[in-house]
Amino acid sequence: MVAHLGLISFSFSSSHLFHSSRQFSLPLHKPMAMATLSTDPVREWILTEGKATQITGISPVGGGCINLASRYNTDAGSFFVKTNRRIGPEMFEGEALGLSAMYETKSIRVPKPFKVGAFPTGGSYIIMEYIEVGSSRGDQSILGRKLAEMHKAAKSENGFGFHVDNTIGSTPQINTWTSDWIEFYSEHRLNFQLKLAQQQYGDSAIYEKGQRLLKNIAALFEDATIEPCLLHGDLWSGNISSDKNGEPVILDPACYYGHNEAEFGMSWCAGFGGSFYSAYFEVMPKQPGFEKRRDIYLLYHYLNHYNLFGSGYRSSAMSIIDDYIRILEA
Structure with a gap:
C-alpha cells in the first residue's frame, strides 16, 4: 500500500486511458470567494492548500524534453x-x-x-516538493546502496506490475499485475515495444527476430x-541528482x-561505475546469471528509444536481439 496517497489529490479527464486497482475520491474544498473556476489551478493550489500568501517568482527549470518544468518561489x-x-493528467x-x-x-x-490535475483549457500539471540540487550527481557508492535499500524495502504481494499503467518517456508502459516475471517482461515490456516498432515503422524484421528471442528467453533466468x-524504472543520468548535502536524489x-x-x-x-555496483550488491546480492541477463534489460530501453526517437537506436536493439538468438538457439 502507498501510505502517502492522502498528500495527493487527483483530477481525471473523461478519457481516462489508464487502468487502476485503486479508487480515488476527489477532496472536498471549502467554498472560495470566487464563484468561477480558476483558469490557473496551479496558482490556486499554491495560494490555498500550498499555504502560500504570495508567489514571488516563477522561473523555468531545464532538463526535460516532454514537459515544461518551472520553479514557483513563494x-x-x-x-x-x-x-x-497536450496530455491529460x-x-x-x-x-x-x-x-x-x-x-x-x-x-x-x-x-x-x-497535486495532479487538469487545466480547464486542456493539458495537465503536477506540483511537488522543490529540492535544491547540488553541483554533482553525488557519491556513486551512496547511490548504489540507497537504491538497493529501496529495492529491498518495497516488495509487492500482487506480483509484477503497478497500480496504474504509466509512461516510459511518452510511450505507454503497461503494468497489468502478473504473477510470473518472465511472462510480464516478455509481454508487457519487450513484445509491446516490438509491436510498436512494427506498427510505427513497418519493421517486420525486428519484430520477427524479437519473437524468436522471446520463445527462448526463459533460459536466461x-x-x-x-x-x-x-523500481524507479527510468534511471538514467538525467534522472539522477543530489541535494545540497550531497545525498542522491532520483526524479x-x-x-x-x-x-x-x-x-x-x-x-x-546512467554512468554507473564500479563503486555503484559494489555498494548495491552488498545490500542486494548478485544473482546467478546476472552478466548474461544484462543486455536483455538494455533491450527494452533501446527499443523504446527507437520508437520515440527513430532509427538511430535500431542497430543497438537489433544487435542485442541477434546476439541472444545466436546464443539461445545454438
Missing part, C-alpha cells in the same frame, strides 16, 4: 511544477503514485508529490531468485514492481 517555500498542454498520475511509493520506503530521496521489487520515475536487475536497463546512459 513565501511558504518553493514548489516544482511540471506541465504538459494520466501521465502525471502515474508519476505521482510512483514518487509516493518510493517516498514511503524512506531510503533514497525523491520529491514529495502534492535459470537459477535466479526473482522478487517483485519497487521522473516510471515505477513498477519488477526484477531488481531491470533497474540497470538504462546503464548505457
Whole structure:
C-alpha cells in the first residue's frame, strides 16, 4: 500500500486511458470567494492548500524534453511544477503514485508529490516538493546502496506490475499485475515495444527476430531468485541528482514492481561505475546469471528509444536481439 496517497489529490479527464486497482475520491474544498473556476489551478493550489500568501517568482527549470518544468518561489517555500498542454493528467498520475511509493520506503530521496490535475483549457500539471540540487550527481557508492535499500524495502504481494499503467518517456508502459516475471517482461515490456516498432515503422524484421528471442528467453533466468521489487524504472543520468548535502536524489520515475536487475536497463546512459555496483550488491546480492541477463534489460530501453526517437537506436536493439538468438538457439 502507498501510505502517502492522502498528500495527493487527483483530477481525471473523461478519457481516462489508464487502468487502476485503486479508487480515488476527489477532496472536498471549502467554498472560495470566487464563484468561477480558476483558469490557473496551479496558482490556486499554491495560494490555498500550498499555504502560500504570495508567489514571488516563477522561473523555468531545464532538463526535460516532454514537459515544461518551472520553479514557483513563494513565501511558504518553493514548489516544482511540471506541465504538459497536450496530455491529460494520466501521465502525471502515474508519476505521482510512483514518487509516493518510493517516498514511503524512506531510503533514497525523491520529491514529495502534492497535486495532479487538469487545466480547464486542456493539458495537465503536477506540483511537488522543490529540492535544491547540488553541483554533482553525488557519491556513486551512496547511490548504489540507497537504491538497493529501496529495492529491498518495497516488495509487492500482487506480483509484477503497478497500480496504474504509466509512461516510459511518452510511450505507454503497461503494468497489468502478473504473477510470473518472465511472462510480464516478455509481454508487457519487450513484445509491446516490438509491436510498436512494427506498427510505427513497418519493421517486420525486428519484430520477427524479437519473437524468436522471446520463445527462448526463459533460459536466461535459470537459477535466479526473482522478487517483485519497487523500481524507479527510468534511471538514467538525467534522472539522477543530489541535494545540497550531497545525498542522491532520483526524479521522473516510471515505477513498477519488477526484477531488481531491470533497474540497470538504462546503464548505457546512467554512468554507473564500479563503486555503484559494489555498494548495491552488498545490500542486494548478485544473482546467478546476472552478466548474461544484462543486455536483455538494455533491450527494452533501446527499443523504446527507437520508437520515440527513430532509427538511430535500431542497430543497438537489433544487435542485442541477434546476439541472444545466436546464443539461445545454438
